[in-house]
Amino acid sequence: MKKQSIFILIVVVVIIVSLLYSFMGGQDQTAYIEQIQKERDEKEQFMRTSEESPFASNKNAFQGLxxxxxxxxxxxxxxxxxxxxxxxxxxxxxxxxxxxxxxxxxxxxxxxxxxxxxxxxxxxxxxxxxxxxxxxxxxxxxxxxxxxxxxxxxxxxxxxxxxxxxxxxxxxxxxxxxxxxxxxxxxxxxxxxxxxxxxxxxxxxx
Structure with missing residues (x-):
């Protein structure tokens, strides 16, 4: 195989690997953001409804976090x-x-x-x-x-x-x-x- 062909093959492999890492990193970041949002939603629900909430004595006063x-x-x-x-x-x-x-x-x-x-x-x-x-x-x-x-x-x-x-x-x-x-x-x-x-x-x- 000619040197030029080998070089082109290496470049293609590097690009593919970089795209895979980028895609996987994007997935991880999306999952992380979704997990944080889920925990925020659960805290919002706790504040609105729980008897242990700091707003338990006046739940209508809660304005959202x-x-x-x-x-x-x-x-x-x-x-x-x-x-x-x-x-x-x-x-x-x-x-x-x-x-x-x-x-x-x-x-x-x-x-x-x-x-x-x-x-x-x-x-x-x-x-x-x-x-x-x-x-x-x-x-x-x-x-x-x-x-x-x-x-x-x-x-x-x-x-x-x-x-x-x-x-x-x-x-x-x-x-x-x-x-x-x-x-x-x-x-x-x-x-x-x-x-x-x-x-x-x-x-x-x-």
Whole structure:
């Protein structure tokens, strides 16, 4: 086979492989967006109908939740840096109280030209959430496009892993964003980011 024919064959194979990867990536992205939308729809239904909803006492007052469009750029794999000295942290709440946590790890990642570092806490008070991780953060959208006292992000322990997934498309408001009678911990000072996280839930009250 002539060299020119071999070269043409290689080019054709590379194009086919690239198209297949592109198609598969598009499918994965579509499935991801659909899953996020499904979870948002389920939360909307919970808010409207559940007796555990923050709107349970006045369901007619619920106006619907607002979100940024799903953006896969905000599903981030961050470096996980465990905290060696597990000191206790007291977080102030919106109603002037305090809640106790233990420093668990730092999640570090780069976004929009900034190196970001978020403190992940572990719940230590007795109850069903003892041992669970807690992450509250503020960013450049806070008090403008999103709730001024910060948002929350659920994260999961993966034993032995040196990375952790931060999916900001799943960022959500604490209950005190909807009604003043709820007590919600505020983000620690080191979790006030210098970037705008335009993902997840927006401010409820315009």
């Amino acid at each position: 607002k979100y940024y469009p799903v953006d896969v750029r905000y599903k981030i794999t961050a470096d996980l840096k465990p905290v060696q000295n597990k000191e206790v942290v007291l977080l102030r709440t919106n109603d002037g109280k305090e809640q106790r946590y233990v420093k668990y790890a730092y999640a570090e990642f780069d976004l929009d030209g900034f190196h970001n570092k978020l403190l992940i806490l572990e719940m230590i008070d007795m109850g069903p959430f003892r041992g669970k991780l807690f992450l509250a953060f503020g960013d450049e959208t806070s008090a403008r496009e999103t709730y001024g006292a910060g948002r929350y992000l659920d994260v999961t322990k993966v034993q032995g892993s040196n990375t952790i997934t931060l999916d900001f498309n799943m960022a959500y408001n604490p209950y005190c964003a909807y009604a003043d009678e709820f007590s919600c911990p505020l983000p620690p000072a080191e979790n006030l980011l210098k970037v705008a996280i335009r993902a997840g839930e927006k401010v409820y009250h315009n």
